Amino acid sequence: MDDLLREFLTETNESLNLVDAELVRFEQEPNNGAILGNIFRLVHTIKGTCGFLALPRLETLTHAAETLMGKFRDGMPVTAEAVTLILSTIDRIKLILDAIEKSEQEPSGGDADLIDPLGRMARQEAAAPPPAPVEIEPDKPEPIEKPEKQEKAAAERPEEDRGDRLANHSIRVNVDTLDHLMTTVSELVLTRNQLLEIVRRNEDSDFKVPLQRLSSVTAELQEGVMKTRMQPIGNAWQKLPRVVRDLCAELGKDIELAMRGADTELDRQVLDLVKDPLTHLVRNCADHGIEAPAARIAAGKPAKGTIRLSAWHEGGHIIIEISDDGRGLDLAGIKAKVVEKGLASEAQLAAKSEAEICNYIFAPGFTTAAKVTSISGRGVGMDVVRSNIEQIGGTVDLKSLSGAGTTFTIKIPLTLAIVSALIVEAGGERFAIPQLAVLELVRAGNNGEHRIEHIKDAPVLRLRNKLLPLVRLKEVFRLGACDNENGFVVVTQVGSQVFGIVVDGVFHTEEIVIKPMSSKLRHIPVFSGTTILGDGAVIMIIDPNGVAQALGRAAVAATRAENSELQSREEEADEDTVSLLVFRAGSQQPKAVPLSLVTRLEEIDCRKIEISDGRHLVQYRDQLMPLLRIDAETSLKKEGAQPILVFSDQGRSMGLVADEIIDIVEERLDIEVSSDRPGLLGYAVIKGATTEIIDVGHFLPQAFEDWFRRRDLPAARRARNVLLVDDSAFFRELLAPLIKAAGYRVVAAASAADALAALKSDTRFDLIVTDIEMPEMDGFALAEAVRAMPAAAAVPIIALATMVSAETVERGRAAGFHDFVAKFDRAGLVAAIKEQGADLNRAA
Amino acid sequence: MTAMNDTQLSDYVTFTTAGQMFGLPIECVQDVFKPSRITRVPLAGPDIAGVLNLRGRIVTAIELRSRLGLDARDEGQVPMAIGIESRGESFGLLVDAVGEVLKLPDDEREPNPINLDRNLGRVAAGVYRLDGHLLVVLDIDRVLDLSPEAAAA
Numbered sequence: 001m002d003d004l005l006r007e008f009l010t011e012t013n014e015s016l017n018l019v020d021a022e023l024v025r026f027e028q029e030p031n032n033g034a035i036l037g038n039i040f041r042l043v044h045t046i047k048g049t050c051g052f053l054a055l056p057r058l059e060t061l062t063h064a065a066e067t068l069m070g071k072f073r074d075g076m077p078v079t080a081e082a083v084t085l086i087l088s089t090i091d092r093i094k095l096i097l098d099a100i101e102k103s104e105q106e107p108s109g110g111d112a113d114l115i116d117p118l119g120r121m122a123r124q125e126a127a128a129p130p131p132a133p134v135e136i137e138p139d140k141p142e143p144i145e146k147p148e149k150q151e152k153a154a155a156e157r158p159e160e161d162r163g164d165r166l167a168n169h170s171i172r173v174n175v176d177t178l179d180h181l182m183t184t185v186s187e188l189v190l191t192r193n194q195l196l197e198i199v200r201r202n203e204d205s206d207f208k209v210p211l212q213r214l215s216s217v218t219a220e221l222q223e224g225v226m227k228t229r230m231q232p233i234g235n236a237w238q239k240l241p242r243v244v245r246d247l248c249a250e251l252g253k254d255i256e257l258a259m260r261g262a263d264t265e266l267d268r269q270v271l272d273l274v275k276d277p278l279t280h281l282v283r284n285c286a287d288h289g290i291e292a293p294a295a296r297i298a299a300g301k302p303a304k305g306t307i308r309l310s311a312w313h314e315g316g317h318i319i320i321e322i323s324d325d326g327r328g329l330d331l332a333g334i335k336a337k338v339v340e341k342g343l344a345s346e347a348q349l350a351a352k353s354e355a356e357i358c359n360y361i362f363a364p365g366f367t368t369a370a371k372v373t374s375i376s377g378r379g380v381g382m383d384v385v386r387s388n389i390e391q392i393g394g395t396v397d398l399k400s401l402s403g404a405g406t407t408f409t410i411k412i413p414l415t416l417a418i419v420s421a422l423i424v425e426a427g428g429e430r431f432a433i434p435q436l437a438v439l440e441l442v443r444a445g446n447n448g449e450h451r452i453e454h455i456k457d458a459p460v461l462r463l464r465n466k467l468l469p470l471v472r473l474k475e476v477f478r479l480g481a482c483d484n485e486n487g488f489v490v491v492t493q494v495g496s497q498v499f500g501i502v503v504d505g506v507f508h509t510e511e512i513v514i515k516p517m518s519s520k521l522r523h524i525p526v527f528s529g530t531t532i533l534g535d536g537a538v539i540m541i542i543d544p545n546g547v548a549q550a551l552g553r554a555a556v557a558a559t560r561a562e563n564s565e566l567q568s569r570e571e572e573a574d575e576d577t578v579s580l581l582v583f584r585a586g587s588q589q590p591k592a593v594p595l596s597l598v599t600r601l602e603e604i605d606c607r608k609i610e611i612s613d614g615r616h617l618v619q620y621r622d623q624l625m626p627l628l629r630i631d632a633e634t635s636l637k638k639e640g641a642q643p644i645l646v647f648s649d650q651g652r653s654m655g656l657v658a659d660e661i662i663d664i665v666e667e668r669l670d671i672e673v674s675s676d677r678p679g680l681l682g683y684a685v686i687k688g689a690t691t692e693i694i695d696v697g698h699f700l701p702q703a704f705e706d707w708f709r710r711r712d713l714p715a716a717r718r719a720r721n722v723l724l725v726d727d728s729a730f731f732r733e734l735l736a737p738l739i740k741a742a743g744y745r746v747v748a749a750a751s752a753a754d755a756l757a758a759l760k761s762d763t764r765f766d767l768i769v770t771d772i773e774m775p776e777m778d779g780f781a782l783a784e785a786v787r788a789m790p791a792a793a794a795v796p797i798i799a800l801a802t803m804v805s806a807e808t809v810e811r812g813r814a815a816g817f818h819d820f821v822a823k824f825d826r827a828g829l830v831a832a833i834k835e836q837g838a839d840l841n842r843a844a
Numbered sequence: 845m846t847a848m849n850d851t852q853l854s855d856y857v858t859f860t861t862a863g864q865m866f867g868l869p870i871e872c873v874q875d876v877f878k879p880s881r882i883t884r885v886p887l888a889g890p891d892i893a894g895v896l897n898l899r900g901r902i903v904t905a906i907e908l909r910s911r912l913g914l915d916a917r918d919e920g921q922v923p924m925a926i927g928i929e930s931r932g933e934s935f936g937l938l939v940d941a942v943g944e945v946l947k948l949p950d951d952e953r954e955p956n957p958i959n960l961d962r963n964l965g966r967v968a969a970g971v972y973r974l975d976g977h978l979l980v981v982l983d984i985d986r987v988l989d990l991s992p993e994a995a996a997a
Contacts, residue, residue: 187900429884477886518895518904518933520990524887530895530902538883538895538902 004238008049009101010170015042016094026086031078039086040069046093058096061111064118065089071122082121089114175269178229185218185225186513192218193534229269233311233320234262236275240282244307247286254304255290257282261311266318270412273392274320277385281322281408282307284382289326289406299403301325314411317436323407329358329400338363342775345729346648350599358400359495362386390545393419393436393528395495411436421512421541423533424490425505426472427479430539432512432531433490437544439498441506442489450489452502456666461489461500470500471551473542476526494548501547510534514541525549582662582686583645586634590691592684595664597696597733599648602655603641620646620653626703627655630679630694634659647696654703656696663687681741693741697734697826722833724748725755725770725782726800735829739769742830752777756785759792767836768797769829772808783815796836800829852950858943858979859926862914865979866939867946867972872984874927874934876942879905891990893938903927903934911987913963930988937987946979948972953981 026035043066050059065086072078092114099107192215199205237259244257266274290296290305297303310321331354338344338360349357361382389396394412413419413436421432422441444450444461452459452470459470470489474480489500512531521527528543579595602620609627610617616627616636627636627644634657636642644655667686679698683690722744726732732748739746747765749755752774759765768786772779779799786792796818801808809820818836821829856867857876882894882905893905905925909917917923917940925936953970960968969983 190900427886429886479886515902518902518935519931520892520904520906520988521885521888521895524885526887527885532897532900532902536897537881538897540883540885540895 005053005100005104007235007238008053009097010172012042012046012049012097014172015045016090016097026083033073036069036072036078039090040066040073043069043093055100055106057106057109057111058093061089061092061096061115064115064122068118068122085114085117085121089118173228178225178268181225182229183513185222188218189222190513190532190534190536194536197535226267229267230265231268231271232263232265233271233318234259236271236278237262237309240279240309243279243282244286247283251287252292253286253290254293255286256304256306257309258306259309264311264313264318266412270318270392273388274394274410274412277388277396277410278309278320278322280382280385282309285322285324285326285406289324289328291327295327299327317411317413320410320412321407322410323405325405328402328404328406329361329398331357331400331402334358334360342727347597347599347729350648355399358398361398362396393434395436395493397495419512419514420509421531422490422509423507423539424473424488424501424503425507426503427474427477429477429479430507430533430537431473431503432510432539432541433492433501433544434528434541435509437492437494439491439493442491442500444489444502445486452487452489459502463491463500466498468498468500469551470502471547472502473547474502474504476547476550492544492547494544497548499548499551501542501544512541580665580667580686581645582665582691583643583658584660584662585630585656585658587631590662590686590689591630591658591694592665592686592691593645593694593696594733594737597647598645599653600646601661602644602646604644604655606637606639606642609636609642616657618644618655620655623653625653625655627657628699628702629657630699647700654700656694656699681737693737695738695826697738721745721747721765721767723755723758723765723768725752725768725774725779727751727771727774731771735769738826738830739833742833744833751775752779752782752785755782756789759786759789759795765792765795767833768795769800769833770797771800772812779817780811780815783812783817787816798829798832798836853947854950856946856948856979856981857926858946859924859939860941860943861908861912861939865943865974865977866908867948867979867981868926868928868937868984869981870945872928872930874929877925877927877936879903879923879925879936879938889990896936898927898934898936901934903936905936905938906988906990907938908987909938911963911967913961928984928988930984935988946974948979 026032026039029035043062047059047062047066050056050062068082069086072082092111096107099105192211195207195211196215199207199211205211240259241257244255247253248255285307286305290307291299291301293303296305306325308321308323312319334357335346335349338349338357339346341363343360343363344352362385363383386396389410389412392412394410397409397411398406399409400406413434420435422435422438424431424433442450442461442463444452450461450463452461454460459472461468461470468489468491487502487504488506489502490506491498491500510533512533514529515531517527517529524546526543526546527540528546529541530538531541532538580592581595581598581601582590582592585591604618604620608618610619616629617624618627619625625646629635636657643658643661645658647654647656665686667684679695681693681695684693685691722739724732724735724739724746726735726748727750729750732750736746736748744767747758749758752770753776755768755770759768770779770782774782777785783797783799786795786797797816798819798821799812799817801812801820801822812820819832821832855870857870857873858865858867860866877898879896882896884894885892888894891906891910893907893910896903896905903925909915921940923938923940924942925938926942928935928937953972955970956965956968957971964980967982967986968980969986970981972979972981
């Protein structure tokens with residue numbers, strides 16, 4: 001018998017048995033919505049499945065019943081006749097099912113005797129008496145009584161053969177029971193391992209032979225129990241052809257769903273959890289990925305799109321791949337959305353690879369669908385897909401090729417209870433790293449091929465053609481100093497991020513049984529569980545996600561000053577370094593800008609530079625980008641390639657003309673002499689040479705007069721420590737050097753919430769400069785919150801406003817602002833800071 | 845028995861840590877064992893001595909000395925563990941030595957003296973005056989409550 005049919009019969013019979021019990025109550029309480037709802041759902045499910053399985057008779061019957069019950073759900077009063085009619089219908093369904101089970105075919109005959117009254121009643125013609133099946137008593141325990149108009153096939157069916165019913169060949173066991181069995185077997189395996197260990201030490205033990213038997217029986221048992229939980233992945237795919245068919249009809253597309261490896265088996269629990277994410281991904285491919293037939297033909301592809309589903313085993317995991325041959329992900333759309341949602345700035349995006357940008361579609365609430373369709377585009381989904389998969393220790397990754405399609409790759413463990421793990425050692429302790437995350441192992445040493453190198457304090461490893469960031473387990477776990485550069489690097493992948501975990505030693509891989517972590521330890525993000533090893537010792541299971549986060553923190557502290565605004569406060573001035581781009585333009589004296597402000601370095605063909613209205617412009621990424629010169633001395637090249645520093649924010653770009661890019665340096669930005677020359681923040685000594693620090697803020701208004709009006713600018717003030725609050729990383733980085741140049745230490749916060757956290761953790765701020773317009777909590781609300789904090793209530797606050805109206809000032813005073821500065825008035829900002837700082841000095 | 849028929853009696857498992865005698869109601873004590881092979885847990889708080897395997901169960905070991913703000917045990921002094929089952933999890937409270945089980949009348953239990961050490965007062969549920977020494981009754985829920993707020997209080 002067909003698998004689908006078998007499953008349909010098993011499930012339906014089970015549901016019908018449940019409904020039998022409900023039927024009695026239904027007659028007593030015909031208006032109980034819950035009972036009606038249950039029966040309605042069952043009938044609805046049967047109807048849906050019948051269409052699939054080509055069972056027209058059942059489909060017609062259930063359709064009629066569903067229509068009537070739909071009316072009841074909508075509020076039509078339930079009459080006794082109606083109850084009887086529904087009960088007769090359910091009995092008829094059972095009869096037909098029985099017949100199907102015997103012959104694998106629908107019995108011939110019709111159900112007009114039921115369908116007609118059902119239809120009449122649904123049309124409010126209940127007056128017509130229902131036909132004969134009156135002797136059906138709903139509360140009969142066995143549905144043996146048949147309606148008088150028996151189908152031949154059903155009538156001939158002997159009752160005695162019930163024992164052979166296929167539905168009884170399988171029993172449904174509660175997953176909890178299987179889980180418990182699994183746990184018990186796991187314990188048994190561990191105990192056996194311990195016994196084997198003991199016997200190994202005592203050569204002449206009498207236990208040897210019986211233990212060997214125990215060992216093999218245990219292995220068999222383990223396999224058996226595992227098997228009870230294994231199901232082909234195809235079970236999770238069953239509904240997908242229908243889903244795709246429906247979507248095609250709805251969207252006017254032509255899509256073929258190709259499935260491969262449906263018999264790949266995996267744990268039932270995993271299967272259940274992966275079902276919904278798979279459905280969602282397939283829907284996404286059909287909705288977003290595959291184009292409409294006309295667009296496909298225009299793109300030179302066959303009108304019919306293909307979604308491929310494949311599954312296979314690979315090293316203890318199951319890989320599921322969902323790919324389409326559609327248009328691929330809309331990178332530009334994703335970038336725009338990322339910036340709009342404030343997930344990253346344009347400058348940060350520019351530094352990311354395509355794969356990293358694609359991964360933003362997994363961010364919560366993210367959707368690029370311009371219009372919300374019933375299928376996708378509601379902004380729920382991809383983040384849920386990822387979290388569902390990560391929950392079961394899996395990973396999801398995607399590859400997209402513009403115009404050629406998108407491929408999602410899901411990697412999940414075969415079972416949740418037992419995973420393969422690499423046992424490593426760090427600081428004298430052993431830990432387990434789930435094999436799923438491990439790509440490879442590299443031995444690192446001073447004499448060997450691979451050597452751990454450092455960029456400032458950040459350890460890295462050259463691996464083939466890549467630079468692999470490293471994190472030392474000993475350091476993360478604070479298990480003591482890492483005294484040498486020898487060890488093993490466990491190359492680990494989390495999402496699209498690849499990094500190396502440095503450990504002291506690597507033992508072996510072991511199948512470990514994951515035990516939940518003690519509630520007292522659950523707050524430690526780097527661990528996901530505990531396990532007992534074969535030798536009886538308890539060890540912690542490392543969560544690679546948690547380690548990746550630790551890596552992020554370390555990386556930020558060591559190399560990426562732009563993301564560490566709040567952290568910079570912790571570091572003393574001599575560690576306060578900034579990446580600077582050093583270049584030459586006009587004069588021979590080197591010039592520098594903070595690298596984090598620069599979106600991109602470009603070389604533009606001089607012939608492409610146009611002059612319009614006395615301004616230099618260039619076509620850049622479908623936009624006209626103004627080119628600015630730092631001073632009159634700078635001239636554009638006449639021929640060849642012109643180096644340009646591109647600055648972008650909010651989808652607009654400006655280019656600063658340079659003669660030559662010299663270097664990128666990590667330097668403490670210590671502006672020694674302020675300058676009155678426009679466009680110059682001051683001078684700093686970089687690599688022994690006096691370097692002009694360029695004030696990008698000076699050039700932006702020249703490029704676009706309204707640049708500053710579009711965003712609020714944070715202001716700085718005169719005090720030892722200034723807290724700068726602005727939701728735009730661009731303006732934070734722009735203003736921080738300005739305030740610094742005026743002689744203050746700056747801590748930047750990206751939101752009001754971050755600012756409050758900074759104030760709470762540290763009360764040494766002397767001045768707050770805040771943007772007014774910020775998402776979630778604006779400048780006014782921040783000021784009020786600060787005033788409510790006893791430790792910070794006295795700290796002066798300067799607000800940065802795009803437009804200063806009397807009303808705004810009034811409101812600002814009420815909220816607790818000490819001063820207002822227009823965003824583009826940089827001199828005014830410095831003056832305001834100085835003024836507030838003077839107050840402070842007096843107070844001190 | 846007859847002499848004490850009008851007073852309720854409770855059984856206490858007694859133990860000593862840093863010279864002080866403590867008692868836990870017998871209902872909350874699962875077993876008493878000698879902890880072996882405790883695995884340290886990096887990044888866990890100082891009160892967590894580690895995790896260990898007790899007959900297939902994973903037990904979280906809590907160091908009572910640390911919980912009470914006392915100095916660490918001398919090198920070589922082997923602790924004992926009181927096994928506790930709480931909210932479906934197994935814990936082992938590390939103490940210096942385990943004593944006998946005492947049957948004590950409820951109405952003789954006195955409230956904590958107000959000048960009791962703060963660390964101790966946080967987890968104590970009363971005191972018995974016994975011959976020659978005092979027995980501090982511990983409240984096991986409070987001993988196991990390692991949340992930062994409780995620790996800061």
